[in-house]
Amino acid sequence: MKILKTIAFVGLFVAGTASFAQNADEIARKVHDLPDGKTSSFTAVITLIDKSGKTRAREIASYAMEEGTTDKSVLVFKTPKDVAGVSYLSFEYPDKADGTAVDSDSWLYLPAMKKVRRVSGSNKDDDFQGTDFTYDDLGKRSLAKDSVKVLGEESVNGVACWILEYMAKDAKAKVSKRVYWIGKDNYVTYKGEFYDRKNNLQKELVCEDISQISGYWTTKKMTMTNVQTKHKTVYEIKDVVYDKDVDPKFFTVSALERELVK
Template sequence: MKKLNLCKNPAALVSLLLMSSVNLFPQSLSGEDIIRRVDERYTGDTQKNTTTITLINKRGNSRVREIISYTKDYGDTEKNVMVFTEPRDVAGVGYLAYSYDELGKDDDTWLFLPAMKRSRRISGSSRNDYFMGTDFTYDDMGDRKVEEDTHALKGEEQINGISCWIIESVPKEPGYIYSRRVTWIRQDVLIAVKVEYYDRQGELQKILRTSDITEIDGIWTVRRMEMDNIQNEHRTILEFKNIQYNLPVEDSFFSVATLERGRIR
């Protein structure tokens, strides 16, 4: 249930994927086959990291924020909690999300604002809003299921000398925030290195690029993301640090009450 970004697999299969060359993949893979393999890529049962968020406007002015994040995979559900630690004006703001494998079951998402002293559920049209001034919508941060789109393999291309598949994903449901997404997926480690997002009018809206991809605890990991909003000339850079996998993480971290009590550090 892991995102391109961003899953679950037996350890033996993980080792095979990490060691195998692109020639070991069947030549008749479809777009859906590839996206499903990306979705099933093992990214640990738990993860902890700190993330630096840099917001850059069209004048080149920047703001920097930092968060701490915990993720835990429960099999059919993945839970993620993030809390802002810096600067002072956003410290304590929290985000909690439950992503479900079940088709047709929407993610449960909450945003906690200390000034309000309570959490607000994010649902419906609010999922198209941008998260805390970034160029990522709440929907971007969620877990989009493979079956929700039609995936077509459009070709192959090298990015920085590495072979990538190009996949076009078109939503099946009408009225989705994007009319389509085009994704470049590294064939060696099954990670997206570039995603183009097109708005409902078919115009290019945003481009996501990932870099600094390295192996940590046997898991291939993205350590930098940059989302470039073409239409409003704004950028968001995420840099992931202190990444740790498969450490014990308390179940109590993933509750609204814990978020509101400010227990997560």
């Protein structure tokens, strides 16, 4: 009887693991495809906090639009003076039919140099303009770049969540693993952990002030803390508008060069 019970337990465990693996991809897809409007715009205050508590504030304007199957976004720094005009444009494409990842096209404009440079795929895990968020964090990372599994379930501030682990398939990736707490009712991220190449915890993400605006789930405050350097970035958005006209000319390299995005 003891052996039979053990076999039965192992069988249930394997079946449960397979179910978790299947559900992980379904959950990840729903998170990735969470509706965010045909267009959107907002302003944001980004506060950088060093380990001594000294702060620096920056303000950006951000615009996004869907054009066919391509998601286009652009943001520009408005203040302070030393970064004003720095802008970032990104085009994100769906994965190929066979599941192969398609890298986004991204460009960074630096007004001091009057030059646009392309941001390559190998640089997407770099920190964005001195913040604790990477270029990859600014958009939707391709699902084909990671192996996903459910680690378990846990509540975050009273919200029931799945814990999803995204393991980078690229062994050379600077961020080897991402772990997210995903709301079961809305597929919104409430918390995150990011691990370096040596699989050591590097950064922690806390998401707050989450609500629906015009029917779209919106996170108004995100805090990313680098637990290794003790540096922190607080990202707070305001004036969010969905499904209103956005100038399509903003989403061009020429617009960056001519500093048209305001």
